[in-house]
């Protein structure tokens with residue numbers, strides 16, 4: 001049986017070579033009318049890119065949430081100091097605390113620790 005090996009259609013940069021040269025891996029997936037190795041299969045490339053984008057977005061959202069918590073915590077501290085020093089009404093402190101509690105239970109909170 002004639003087992004013709006297909007080569008991956010992608011071109012890659014290699015060390016000590018000028019420009020791009022064909023990927024030397026065997027094409028194992030046929031997509032968009034061409035053969036690709038597992039790494040360069042367009043749908044796999046897109047899936048990896050999408051996953052990267054989703055990860056960055058999640059990290060950005062997490063940073064933003066942490067920043068909001070920090071600023072509301074600072075507001076609580078400020079309100080507490082105002083209350084202590086100037087005997088302002090407890091309502092100011094309560095408002096600040098409520099804002100902090102709201103921020104802490106904001107949706108999309110993924111307090112992952114790496």
Ligand SMILES: [Zn+2]
Nearest residue numbers: 008023037040
């Ligand atoms: Zn390849």
